[in-house]
Amino acid sequence: MLQTPVTQDLVLIGGGHAHVEVLRRFGMQPEPGLRITLISRDVHTPYSGMLPGLVAGHYDFDETHIDLAPLARFAGARLYHDEVIGLDLLTRQVLCRGRPPVSYDLLSIDCGATPSLAVPGAAAHAVPVKPVSSFSARWEALCARVQRDDAPLAIGVIGGGAGGVELLMAVHHGLARLPGVDLARLSFQLVTSGDDILPGHPARARRLYRRALDAAGIALVTGFTVSAVEPGAVRATDGRRVALDEILWVTQAAAPSWPHDAGLACDEDGFIRVDACLQSVSAPGVFAAGDVAAVEPYPRPKAGVFAVRQGPPLAANLRRAARDEALVPFRPQRRFLSLVSTGARHAVASRGPFACAGRWVWRWKDHIDRRFMRRYGELPAMGEDTAGTDGDAAAEAMRCGGCGAKIGAEVLREALAAIAPGARADVVIGLGEPDDAAVVALPPGRLAVHTVDGFRSFIDDPWTLGRVAANHALNDVYAMGATPQTALALVTLPFADNARMQDDLVQLLRGAGEVFSSADVALVGGHTGEGAELAVGFAINGHVAADAVVRKRGASPGDALVLTRALGSGVLFAAAMRGSARARWIGAALETMCQGQAAAAACLVAHGAHAMTDVTGFGLIGHLCEMLDGRRATLALGRLPLYAGAEALVLADVHSTLHAENRRAHRHVEPRHGADMAARYELAFDPQTAGGLLAALPAERAAHCVAELHRAGYVDSVVIGHVGDGDGPLVTVD
Ligand SMILES: Cc1cc2nc3c(=O)[nH]c(=O)nc-3n(C[C@H](O)[C@H](O)[C@H](O)COP(=O)(O)OP(=O)(O)OC[C@H]3O[C@@H](n4cnc5c(N)ncnc54)[C@H](O)[C@@H]3O)c2cc1C
Incomplete structure (x- = not known):
């Protein structure tokens, strides 16, 4: 193509x-x-x-x-x-x-x-309405405080523009509908430097809105230019003081x-x-x-x-x-139509000198707003991919494959100069003085450990992809109880001019480089070519003492099965490719996938892990069956840690392409779980990228191990099952 x-x-x-x-x-x-x-x-x-x-x-x-x-x-x-x-x-x-x-x-x-917080004390004692993500957390805290405490509480908004008045009315309405909240102990004040609210709106709109404030029992403090914010109060330039327990800041934009x-x-x-x-x-x-x-x-x-x-x-x-x-x-x-809501399903409309208010105005606003949101939520089907058919540019795109697909030496040199490949004393010949191959000394008496892993890009962000890919590859070494030493990169860059290729390569290798340097791994070489899409893999070399190798097989009766990371990356990124995964689900999963697992592996080994693997392409059950090697075990589906969104996607019938293949391992399983666990069962076949470590260790040490893992930041770690006596199928329970 x-x-x-x-x-x-x-x-x-x-x-x-x-x-x-x-x-x-x-x-x-x-x-x-x-x-x-x-x-x-x-x-x-x-x-x-x-x-x-x-x-x-x-x-x-x-x-x-x-x-x-x-x-x-x-x-x-x-x-x-x-x-x-x-x-x-x-x-x-x-x-x-x-x-x-x-x-x-x-x-x-x-x-x-964002609202300007230049007034002394504002940054420390007021809650700005933007960024909205931070405001949302403070709003939830305020709701909790109002429900928890019985004491009177004075809530104030500073700023009498449309944003300020609308927010205060919304806060009033939002708190009033919380169960168990007595509005009588809450007081609300709107503080503005102007002599009226809603500057720039017609007089009738201001009158209508003041009436709504009055009806809600909200006091209006005008002509009050806040000059200082103190804990529990705001002060004006003229010396006046208004006591406020919660100060919401919706002033002029900065x-x-x-x-x-x-x-x-x-x-x-x-x-x-x-x-x-x-x-x-x-x-x-x-x-x-x-x-x-x-x-x-x-x-x-x-x-x-x-x-x-x-x-x-x-x-x-x-x-x-x-x-x-x-x-x-x-x-x-x-001129533009202004629709300002008044807390309840009621709003004030104005345009030019005209204004009106009512519940119907809110319904009208609601209709307009929902239509706006649909434009960006219900996207039209994508048209022809013009990117692949353009005449002149397509001719330019006729590029070599094979060795000719290697990217230019200049691009590579410049990109490598922009990253820190990591330095180790045992790297005899590495990227510092590149040669045909790297030469690395092994510590005396240690065995060499080699692994390679990689994939096509599943996110359009080379820096994050580099971090995930590096972690993914390192996990194989950690799962052997080994110490990683060096890495080789295999990268395919999408067709572009030199500057852009170099840029992508720098982003990707910098991301990977950060992971490698925190794992004390030196990048010592690699191969970079061009192709239709971004792809990356790393070969990792490490070492281990002969008597410290942890194999994947060897789970024995009495062992607990500990998993260090949530499941569901396969379905999440399958959904993301179709544009049907929420950005916050993807963000949270990527954050976990970029967490190094060196400390997790060390913790598992220290607690007696004698069989260990990392959960990747075959899914949890596929990898677990390899560990059990025909032994009987029980898997508690209700305990499986899942990424946010994964279960909802499976229930919506979204699966990764590898899922069907992985599900063939179903024949090794005796399902005894209830119908409510069906989606969780499917996720046990979900292929993982940079998945968790799965270890078998003595059951009596498992609780302490999991507590230590939590302390080390592996917050999803959990005992997911136990190995039983004799041979038999893997049994699932709720
Ligand atoms: C309570 C309230 C109610 C309002 N109601 C209305 C209303 O009904 N009608 C109206 O017209 N206006 C209203 N406004 C004003 C309105 O919110 C803003 O004018 C509007 O959001 C501005 O849009 P924007 O595109 O400039 O930026 P925003 O919508 O604020 O978007 C900014 C984006 O940039 C991102 N961003 C910010 N900084 C960085 C950075 N450094 N690096 C990368 N990304 C960054 C943010 O994450 C965000 O995605 C209201 C304001 C408030 C506070």
């Missing part, structure tokens, strides 16, 4: 309201040769219009958040879950908190703004500092100055939209509605920029 080589990188910073539309549009119409990478601190974007409804209890998390993982997959974009902390405009690189710099040709920034620090032209408040084409006035090829942008010809308040409106013109101009065509300015509308 011909592949269009990647010739340009568009990097999107932030999965904000404008970028979700950019992704949708590029998904509908891919741009040949343009690779899109979305870097976002959060992988679920809260939709601003429904956020108060979430707090009020009208919606759940998934109804109010756009899941960026399926959307990115639809757009053919790589999703990097990371926080941007800087930019290098000279080298065109985005600097991230957790990974190597990401190169771009075109850059677009839609990372929003810009992140890194765009200004990078040298992008910004206004006096730090927002990125862009022209009517949404392009930076100082850096061609850099675009910005949403709250973080200051559109010079058309200043507007910071509101999600403007970010949403900027999505289509931003997408169109990014496409024009990629094609080297002239950009087209857009003109935002001046």
